[in-house]
Amino acid sequence: MNVLEIEQLRKHLPRFKLDIATMQVVQGEFAVLLGGPKSGKGAIFKLLLDMLFPDFGVIRLFGLDSHKDSIEIKQQLGMVARRPGMLYNAKLRLLKEMVRPFYRDWQDQTYRKYLRLFELNENLIYGRVDNAAKKQFVLTLALAHKPRLLLIDEPFLQMPTAIKERIAQALRHEQQEDGLSVLMATASPEEAARLADSLHILHGGSLLLSLPITQLAEYSADLKWQEQKISSADQETAKRIAQTQALFNHYTQIGESK
Amino acid sequence: MTVLRLFLIDVKKLFSIRQMAFFILLPAVLAFNGWFVSIAYLVYLYLVPYGMFNYDDNAVADNLYGALPVRREHMVTARYLFAIFCQILMIALMLAVNTVFGLLLNRPVLAEDFLASLAIGLVAGLIFIAAAFPLVLKQGLRKANNNVLMIFVLDFIILGLYGDNLRQMSELPQINGRFIVLCCLIILIISYAIALRFFKKREFFDYVPLGAVQRARRKR
Numbered sequence: 001m002n003v004l005e006i007e008q009l010r011k012h013l014p015r016f017k018l019d020i021a022t023m024q025v026v027q028g029e030f031a032v033l034l035g036g037p038k039s040g041k042g043a044i045f046k047l048l049l050d051m052l053f054p055d056f057g058v059i060r061l062f063g064l065d066s067h068k069d070s071i072e073i074k075q076q077l078g079m080v081a082r083r084p085g086m087l088y089n090a091k092l093r094l095l096k097e098m099v100r101p102f103y104r105d106w107q108d109q110t111y112r113k114y115l116r117l118f119e120l121n122e123n124l125i126y127g128r129v130d131n132a133a134k135k136q137f138v139l140t141l142a143l144a145h146k147p148r149l150l151l152i153d154e155p156f157l158q159m160p161t162a163i164k165e166r167i168a169q170a171l172r173h174e175q176q177e178d179g180l181s182v183l184m185a186t187a188s189p190e191e192a193a194r195l196a197d198s199l200h201i202l203h204g205g206s207l208l209l210s211l212p213i214t215q216l217a218e219y220s221a222d223l224k225w226q227e228q229k230i231s232s233a234d235q236e237t238a239k240r241i242a243q244t245q246a247l248f249n250h251y252t253q254i255g256e257s258k
Numbered sequence: 259m260t261v262l263r264l265f266l267i268d269v270k271k272l273f274s275i276r277q278m279a280f281f282i283l284l285p286a287v288l289a290f291n292g293w294f295v296s297i298a299y300l301v302y303l304y305l306v307p308y309g310m311f312n313y314d315d316n317a318v319a320d321n322l323y324g325a326l327p328v329r330r331e332h333m334v335t336a337r338y339l340f341a342i343f344c345q346i347l348m349i350a351l352m353l354a355v356n357t358v359f360g361l362l363l364n365r366p367v368l369a370e371d372f373l374a375s376l377a378i379g380l381v382a383g384l385i386f387i388a389a390a391f392p393l394v395l396k397q398g399l400r401k402a403n404n405n406v407l408m409i410f411v412l413d414f415i416i417l418g419l420y421g422d423n424l425r426q427m428s429e430l431p432q433i434n435g436r437f438i439v440l441c442c443l444i445i446l447i448i449s450y451a452i453a454l455r456f457f458k459k460r461e462f463f464d465y466v467p468l469g470a471v472q473r474a475r476r477k478r
Contacts, residue, residue, distance in 0.1 A: 013463070014463060042464060046324070046462060049324045049325060050324075051320070051324040051461065051462040052461045052462065052463070053461060070327075071327045071328070071329060072327075073327075074325065074326065074327035074328075075327045077325070078325075079321075079324075079325035081318075081321040081325070083318040083321055084318075084321055084322060084325075085314075085317050085318045085319040085320060085321035085322030085323070086317065086322060087271055087274065087313075087317060087319075088316075088317055089274050089275050089276065090270070090271075090274045094270060094274060097270075098266075098267045098270060099326070101263045102260070102263060102326050102327055102328065103327070
């Protein structure tokens with residue numbers, strides 16, 4: 001079952017035109033939107049959240065219309081924005097109290113679990129914690145209402161490796177336990193290769209390629225990529241990262257030439 | 259219920275921002291002898307209910323509200339409710355301060371001058387809210403800020419220049435005072451309807467230089 005379906009989506013934006021012929025995210029899948037700056041990743045998220053309206057085309061989440069059924073959709077949608085709009089002067093506890101009443105499936109147990117996992121203290125003031133803690137707190141809020149689809153924008157930007165691992169583990173856990181689907185936007189082919197079940201490469205507002213990660217080798221077969229010589233345990237990951245990088249570079253060049 | 263929850267977010271914000279305490283207490287204290295009450299009241303409305311938009315803009319709160327399962331009309335209603343709440347809060351504080359100081363200093367409590375000045379502030383404040391809110395909700399704070407400042411200054415000047423005339427009007431028989439308040443409320447309701455219409459159609463672009471959005475619309 002698809003949690004997200006986009007068909008013939010077109011949207012004129014101030015600096016570029018978003019044009020997506022078709023795109024799907026399957027239930028329980030970790031999908032990655034891979035693209036550089038101004039490739040349209042943020043615009044897609046805003047269209048999904050009904051903050052922008054499409055000029056043409058259809059967006060369906062959980063089989064519902066993104067505009068008409070936006071309230072029901074947002075009950076089942078988690079969002080971790082790059083700038084999540086939290087009140088800087090407020091304690092984490094207060095922020096939780098602000099958000100919690102809006103969700104019918106809010107689970108305090110899940111909230112506490114992730115608070116512990118991410119070693120967050122509810123008495124801290126949001127504006128005074130570091131960026132990694134901010135991101136982890138927003139992720140905790142997003143996971144606490146048990147979303148079916150989590151939208152997550154550049155989650156690992158300027159973040160220590162240990163925390164990146166912790167977040168990735170949490171997402172994988174939710175994916176396996178509750179069938180959470182994730183749509184992550186990133187500009188890093190490395191992160192995409194590490195986490196993705198499916199890859200969607202964007203450039204200048206156009207979706208250039210969508211493929212399941214299992215077909216990565218097939219798609220990058222004709223491309224030049226350098227196999228890095230590292231320990232055998234990491235060999236497979238390193239290969240995948242190099243292939244993704246090559247694929248991304250290749251399609252970005254195609255996008256540039258268009 | 260959703261409106262109430264959104265309204266409570268604003269109230270919680272109000273009490274968690276430290277400088278807001280200063281913006282609330284200073285105008286309230288000015289009510290002790292009835293001077294500058296109307297002007298203090300208007301400045302308070304600019305700094306607190308309208309200032310909350312500024313705070314939200316800095317925090318990019320659109321991203322938070324955009325992700326919450328709420329309708330746009332709920333957001334607009336909550337904002338207007340919050341503005342009314344702020345007005346009631348200030349009126350109550352000013353009445354209390356004036357009463358307490360009056361009793362302590364053996365002066366007439368809630369003198370006619372004080373009440374007239376407060377009434378002028380209330381009228382000017384309602385007009386300011388009614389004009390500023392639809393603009394901000396349509397254009398966003400950054401684009402609307404200059405226009406809102408102009409509205410505020412005009413309101414301020416009209417209040418300063420014609421404050422006495424307004425004061426005389428408020429001293430007319432009771433029916434006229436009620437009529438003025440009724441007019442203000444009608445203006446506020448019209449403003450709410452316009453804001454609702456604007457906000458339902460609003461698109462939340464990333465911050466881009468002025469003109470870029472219009473150019474994109476023209477291309478379409």
